[in-house]
Amino acid sequence: MLKVGIVGSTGRVGTLLIDDLKKDSEVQLAGIHVFDKLEKDVPSDVIVTNDMKVLMDSVDVVIDFSAPSATEELLTQVIDNNVRKPLVIATTGFSKHQQNLLIEASKLVPILYSTNMSLGVAVLNKLVSLASKTLSDFDIEIVEQHHRYKVDSPSGTALTLAEHAARARDLDLDKVRVSGRDGDIGARTKDEIGVMSLRGGDIVGRHTVGLYNDGEFIELHHTATARNTFSKGAIKVAKWLVNKEPSLYSINDALGL
Numbered sequence: 469m470l471k472v473g474i475v476g477s478t479g480r481v482g483t484l485l486i487d488d489l490k491k492d493s494e495v496q497l498a499g500i501h502v503f504d505k506l507e508k509d510v511p512s513d514v515i516v517t518n519d520m521k522v523l524m525d526s527v528d529v530v531i532d533f534s535a536p537s538a539t540e541e542l543l544t545q546v547i548d549n550n551v552r553k554p555l556v557i558a559t560t561g562f563s564k565h566q567q568n569l570l571i572e573a574s575k576l577v578p579i580l581y582s583t584n585m586s587l588g589v590a591v592l593n594k595l596v597s598l599a600s601k602t603l604s605d606f607d608i609e610i611v612e613q614h615h616r617y618k619v620d621s622p623s624g625t626a627l628t629l630a631e632h633a634a635r636a637r638d639l640d641l642d643k644v645r646v647s648g649r650d651g652d653i654g655a656r657t658k659d660e661i662g663v664m665s666l667r668g669g670d671i672v673g674r675h676t677v678g679l680y681n682d683g684e685f686i687e688l689h690h691t692a693t694a695r696n697t698f699s700k701g702a703i704k705v706a707k708w709l710v711n712k713e714p715s716l717y718s719i720n721d722a723l724g725l
């Protein structure tokens with residue numbers, strides 16, 4: 469049985485992950501990292517700790533839905549403390565430094581990083597690559613909508629979608645992304661890719677990639693209607709990752725897309 473550890477166990481996704489792990493007969497909830505304290509009941513044999521190394525030493529694979537600083541601590545255990553455990557990382561909002569730590573750590577352990585653990589968004593990324601390349605004259609604008617508590621913007625998923633769109637046109641996203649428009653901004657430039665955020669209520673996650681031209685447009689939407697789409701997706705890819713060689717894997721690798 470695959471022993472799974474959680475980072476971000478008290479969060480919106482982490483609490484669902486605890487329940488989903490309990491329901492899956494191929495995995496066992498073995499360790500939980502708590503930043504502060506855990507309100508939820510877990511079986512007595514589950515290790516509950518605020519020490520990242522203790523968590524990693526007690527499990528076969530770690531699933532992380534937390535915050536960039538917590539993921540950084542996890543990656544630092546691999547890079548500086550010689551801890552060798554496969555990591556499924558779902559946290560978003562990393563700085564450049566944290567992205568580099570992810571790459572460094574993936575030379576030492578298998579890491580699957582995905583800004584969205586749903587099958588639908590994995591397919592959407594492929595559709596966006598195709599549409600962006602084929603409809604090369606169309607203007608691309610991405611809108612993401614999330615619940616009022618989300619702290620990072622734009623969402624990791626929107627940035628990944630934008631990355632697929634940019635790459636398909638040989639563009640550098642850092643140079644063409646526009647994530648705000650206000651005032652006398654002038655006409656839209658051909659290559660820019662708009663990535664805009666709306667926040668409100670309890671929206672689990674909605675992404676729209678629009679490709680607009682004179683006389684026609686396409687809008688590709690994905691809506692997550694249940695948050696455990698992400699926790700279940702993470703468990704699925706954890707099973708796939710556990711015996712892999714050190715490398716940085718995408719969800720497409722795990723899903724065979």
Ligand SMILES: NC(=O)C1=CN([C@@H]2O[C@H](COP(=O)(O)OP(=O)(O)OC[C@H]3O[C@@H](n4cnc5c(N)ncnc54)[C@H](OP(=O)(O)O)[C@@H]3O)[C@@H](O)[C@H]2O)C=CC1
Pocket residue numbers: 475476477478479480481482502503504505532533534535536537538557558559560561582583584585586620624698
């Ligand atoms: N890839 C994907 O499919 C998805 C990714 N996400 C991403 O996952 C992350 C978590 O989302 P969500 O559950 O909504 O967020 P929450 O804010 O609800 O939960 C965050 C969790 O991280 C913990 N945490 C925060 N800071 C630290 C720290 N420094 N050390 C250890 N633990 C810490 C919190 O602990 P405490 O409660 O004690 O503060 C809490 O358990 C976000 O980055 C989000 O964007 C979300 C959904 C899907």
Ligand SMILES: O=C(O)C1=N[C@H](C(=O)O)C[C@H](O)C1
Pocket residue numbers: 560583584614618622623624625626672673674
């Ligand atoms: O914070 C969230 O809730 C979500 N975060 C991820 C992101 O930033 O893309 C994935 C999902 O959309 C929900």
